[in-house]
Amino acid sequence: MELSEMGLGRELRAVGLQNELERSLTAMNAVHAELASVTATAVSPDRLIKVTIGAHGDVRAIEFDPDIFGAHDPAGLAAAVLATLAEASTMIATKLADRYAELAERLS
Structure with a gap:
């Protein structure tokens, strides 16, 4: 401004x-x-889903292992995606808090 x-x-x-x-x-x-510009990427425990989110919680990317489509039912896939998104959200909150603390220290 x-x-x-x-x-x-x-x-x-x-x-x-x-x-x-x-x-x-x-x-x-x-x-x-x-x-x-901060992002966080979470991978599901079975390593079949990878989710990347931005600082505002916006989903930047969702990647699926090709083996997932024959191995999971749709409800199980949806639950796994939601759980991985929740993990990524927790990660981004931690990253932003850490980055903010670093920047605040640098500016003081």
Whole structure:
């Protein structure tokens, strides 16, 4: 977000805070971009399903081992996919918390 969009540019220049706020906004945008790029991939215990999700819980990829189609019934496959998605969601939450802590430490 630009300072002019917030209508604060002139006022901040007057008190000498514009450069500091611009540095903070740049750092916040960098943190947001870095966190948005985090992904997590979970593999089902039988190694037949792999699910990758993004930082917002969006499913980026689902991969199936070719052997899965003859070995599982549809209800079992659906349950395995849901369980693997849940594992990936837990993983992404942990990764984001760790990354946020690293970035917060770097910015302080």
